[in-house]
Structure formats: structure tokens, C-alpha cells
Amino acid sequence: MKRHVLLIFMASVLLSGCVEKEILDDLYLETGKAYDYVSENRIRGTAVFPIYMPDKSIENGFLSEEASSTQEVIEKIERRAQQPLVRGALDVVLIGEKLSEKGIIDIADSLQRDASVGARVFLIITEGDASDVIQGTYGNRGNGIYIYNLIEHNISKRELPETNLHMFLYDYYQKGQSSYLPIIKKTPDNNVAITGIALLSYDKVVGKIPDEDMFFFKIMVDRIAEGSHVIKMGKNPKKPEKNIEASVTSLHSKQKIIMDRKADPVKVDVEISIRGIIKEYTGDTLGAKQMAEVENRMKADIENKCNAMVKSFQELGIDPLGIGQYQKHGVRGFDLKEWKKEVYPKADIKVKAKVKILEAGTVE
Numbered sequence: 001m002k003r004h005v006l007l008i009f010m011a012s013v014l015l016s017g018c019v020e021k022e023i024l025d026d027l028y029l030e031t032g033k034a035y036d037y038v039s040e041n042r043i044r045g046t047a048v049f050p051i052y053m054p055d056k057s058i059e060n061g062f063l064s065e066e067a068s069s070t071q072e073v074i075e076k077i078e079r080r081a082q083q084p085l086v087r088g089a090l091d092v093v094l095i096g097e098k099l100s101e102k103g104i105i106d107i108a109d110s111l112q113r114d115a116s117v118g119a120r121v122f123l124i125i126t127e128g129d130a131s132d133v134i135q136g137t138y139g140n141r142g143n144g145i146y147i148y149n150l151i152e153h154n155i156s157k158r159e160l161p162e163t164n165l166h167m168f169l170y171d172y173y174q175k176g177q178s179s180y181l182p183i184i185k186k187t188p189d190n191n192v193a194i195t196g197i198a199l200l201s202y203d204k205v206v207g208k209i210p211d212e213d214m215f216f217f218k219i220m221v222d223r224i225a226e227g228s229h230v231i232k233m234g235k236n237p238k239k240p241e242k243n244i245e246a247s248v249t250s251l252h253s254k255q256k257i258i259m260d261r262k263a264d265p266v267k268v269d270v271e272i273s274i275r276g277i278i279k280e281y282t283g284d285t286l287g288a289k290q291m292a293e294v295e296n297r298m299k300a301d302i303e304n305k306c307n308a309m310v311k312s313f314q315e316l317g318i319d320p321l322g323i324g325q326y327q328k329h330g331v332r333g334f335d336l337k338e339w340k341k342e343v344y345p346k347a348d349i350k351v352k353a354k355v356k357i358l359e360a361g362t363v364e
Contacts (some may be wrong), residue, residue, distance in 0.1 A: 020315040021262040028061065028081055029089040031144025034074075035107055035129035036096035040065055043099065045073035047085065051144035060143050062135055070110040091148035092164075093123050094130035094184075097205075103174065105203035111165055120168035124260040125198040125205060127185035147192060151156055151182055153333040154194055159214035161197070165260065172203060175336045176311075176324020180221070183208065200317050209309070216305040219272050220351065221320055225253045228279070231297045238284060245296045251358065259326050268323055268349040270310070271304060276361040286360050295355045306351035314345050344352045 046064040053059060063085075065076035078085050093111065094105050104123070111117050124147070126133045138159040139146035154160035160182055171179040179200040187193050197214055199207035209217045211266040215227045226249075226342040233244035253274040278286065278294060313320060317340060324344060 008024075014044045014164065014329070022235065026083055028083050030085055030087050031089050032092045032094065032134055032147060033090065033141055034094040034126075034134040035070065035099055036129045036131050037098035037102055038140045041068050042066055043068075043070070043078065043133060045070065047077055047135055048134050048143050049085070050144075055070075058140060058142050058252070060137065064131060066332040070107055071353060076156070086116070087114060088118075089144075090117050090121055091144045092122055092151070093239040094126050094134050094147075095123065096126055097128055098128040098197065099130075100125045100205040101112055102205045108165060108169055108172070108203070112169060117165075119164065120195075120245065122148060122163070123165055123166045123181050125181050125183045127183060127195060133184065133192065136186055136192065138190075138192055147184070148192070150184070150192060154182075157226060157258055158213075159218050160194060161218045161222045161225070162212075167313075172266065174322070174325060176319060176326075176328050176339060178318040178320045179211075180217075181205075183204050188280070199313075199316065199318055199320060206276060206317050206318065213309070216309065217301060217320075219250070219253045219274065220255060220270060220306055220309070221322075223254055227253075229298065229301065230293070231284065231294060233293065233297060236283060241280070244283040246278050247283075247295075248276045248294065249279050250274050250276045252276075257321070257323060257326050259323075259330065261327065261330055262346070265348050266327070266343055268326075268347055270306070270321065270349065271353045271354070272306070272351065273354040273356075274298070274302075275356045275358055277358055291357045291360060295357050298355045299353045302353040302355070303351055306353075307349075310349045310351060314347070314349070319344065321322070323347070333363050 023203055028049040030047050030049045034046040036044045038044050044064060044066045044102060049061045051059045051061045061075045063080055065073050067073045067076055095107060102272050108123065111121060114270060134143055136143065142276060163181060168179050170179045173361045181198045182194055183198050184192050185195050193212060196211050197209040197217055198205045213228050218225045218227055228247060228249045230278045231246045233246055236244050253272065256271045259271045285288060
């Protein structure tokens with residue numbers, strides 16, 4: 001037994017001597033990267049990394065270079081870095097508006113080929129130049145972490161659908177599925193705000209869901225989603241100068257796609273069911289009658305907005321709901337070209353909603 005313990009001790013000593021030690025203070029931990037279009041064969045990359053000050057505060061460090069490829073940008077930035085630039089802590093990759101319209105698969109592909117980069121990195125489209133957005137001063141933990149937390153919070157608790165590098169690449173390589181990514185911008189007060197969702201055809205941005213409609217998009221593309229929606233109920237009969245509004249928070253929502261592939265045109269029902277609570281109501285009373293009216297108004301809002309969205313998707317030739325995936329799995333010899341050109345644009349797609357209000361909160 002003692003011999004075994006001695007052998008283990010000697011092996012651990014020898015192995016520890018083979019590992020190169022790296023001290024965090026001697027590294028640049030890259031937490032964010034921004035890419036922008038410069039010219040037809042040239043892009044600009046900007047890296048952001050936290051610099052830990054003696055007083056324990058954190059400042060942002062930036063390095064920027066131009067090149068013809070993402071790999072060359074990385075190499076040129078590293079040649080300027082005073083300390084090793086480590087990408088294992090990369091949280092967000094921002095892509096400028098112009099570059100997103102040209103195509104982003106080269107950037108996504110280079111990220112997935114880098115073993116040090118995790119699949120849960122957020123790809124984000126920016127309004128304007130990505131370098132301008134990333135070179136602000138946000139929070140007290142560094143820009144990369146701040147923007148990551150902004151996206152993570154809005155996915156888990158608000159109206160942004162789930163997305164990351166892995167999901168983008170999965171959708172990109174699937175037949176009958178289109179990708180989408182969050183959009184952010186730098187605000188006049190030197191902050192960052194989510195302004196919508198970018199819709200992509202293959203790897204190019206071709207459309208946008210504005211921030212006020214993100215709730216409707218999320219409940220269509222996420223199987224289980226949380227979010228909130230304010231419903232306009234009309235004028236208050238007792239106070240004509242005021243409108244009645246109800247703020248509904250979705251506790252649970254889910255969607256199901258049902259297809260009749262033999263119909264001509266193909267018939268698709270997107271069924272959305274929501275259970276929620278009324279957090280605020282600006283009317284005078286909130287009884288069973290008013291709650292039923294809120295359910296009906298919310299159902300109408302969902303069906304009107306979602307059906308209009310789906311129609312625009314068909315016109316743009318994109319399929320963020322992945323209806324083509326359902327068709328592919330039910331049709332032998334699925335022809336993607338025929339689906340995109342002939343079948344999908346003419347498909348009879350209807351969104352149907354069921355809304356159940358479980359309880360009510362504040363009445364003003």
C-alpha cells in the first residue's frame with residue numbers, strides 16, 4: 001500500500017513539472033471580439049479584454065487590425081499584444097451591420113474550428129459598426145461580460161429567443177431551417193440595448209424583427225418560452241382620457257406544428273398555447289369578465305402579429321420556424337429546391353393561439 005502511495009506521489013510531481021503555468025495577470029483574456037466590413041476583401045477585427053488594475057478595478061483593453069481573413073486578423077492582433085491573448089474566455093462576437101449583409105459564415109466557421117472557443121458564444125449583429133459598439137464602457141466587469149449578461153438575461157427572462165454559436169451553425173447546415181441572431185446598438189447615453197432580431201437567409205441578414213415584436217417571434221420559434229406582452233384594451237368608460245392596458249407575463253408557453261402534407265397547397269397549423277398572469281391592469285376592476293376579455297385580446301394579438309410575420313417569412317424565402325424540417329422528415333426523397341421555390345411560398349400556414357390567464361396581480 002505504501003509503495004502505491006509513493007508511486008502516485010512521484011507521478012504527480014513529475015506530471016506537474018510538465019505543465020506550463022500561466023498566471024492570469026500575465027495574460028490577456030479575450031472576452032469579446034468585433035468584426036466589421038472594410039472593403040470587398042478586407043475586414044477589421046477588434047478584440048476586447050479586461051485589464052485588472054492595482055486597486056482591483058477593471059478597465060477595458062482593445063486591439064484592432066485589418067486583414068483579408070479572420071485568422072489573419074487574429075495573427076496580426078497577437079503580434080501587437082504585450083501578453084499572450086487567450087480566447088478560452090470569449091463570450092461574445094459582434095458582427096457589424098454591413099458585414100452581416102455580406103455573409104458571416106467565415107467568422108462562425110473559424111470560431112467552431114478553434115478548440116479554445118466554446119459553442120455557447122453569442123453571435124450578435126450590431127446596428128452600425130461592431131467596433132464602435134464594443135469600444136464603449138459598460139458595467140464594472142468589462143465589456144465582453146456585460147454584453148454577454150445582457151443577452152443571457154433577455155433569453156432566460158425576457159423576449160429574446162435562445163441562440164448561440166452552436167445553434168446558429170446547426171440551423172445554417174440544416175435543410176429547411178433559417179437562422180436568427182440578436183441585434184444590439186450603442187445608445188446615446190453610452191449604453192447597449194437590444195433593438196431586435198436579425199433574420200438570415202443562409203448566412204446573410206435579410207430582415208429584422210423589431211424589439212416590440214420579439215415576444216411574438218419567441219413564442220413561435222422557442223418550444224418553451226417566457227416573456228411579457230402589454231395588451232391595449234381600449235378607452236376606460238369611466239375615464240375617457242385614459243386607456244386600459246393589461247400587462248401579461250407568460251409563465252409557460254409552447255408551440256406545436258401540425259402539417260397536412262397531402263393537401264394542395266400544403267397546410268400547416270402552428271399551435272401556440274400560453275398560460276400567464278396579469279401583472280398590471282389599469283382599469284377599475286378586474287373580475288372574471290375582464291380576465292376573459294384579456295385572454296381574447298391577447299389571442300387576437302398573437303394570431304394577427306404571428307400570421308403577418310409568417311407571411312413575411314414566406315415572401316423573404318426564409319424559414320425560422322423550421323417548417324421545412326417537418327416536411328423533410330415526413331416526405332421520402334425531400335427536394336429542398338422544390339420546397340423553397342414551389343411548395344413553401346404557397347403553403348397555407350396559420351398560427352392559432354390558446355391563452356389562459358391563471359391569476360391577476362396589481363390593479364391600478
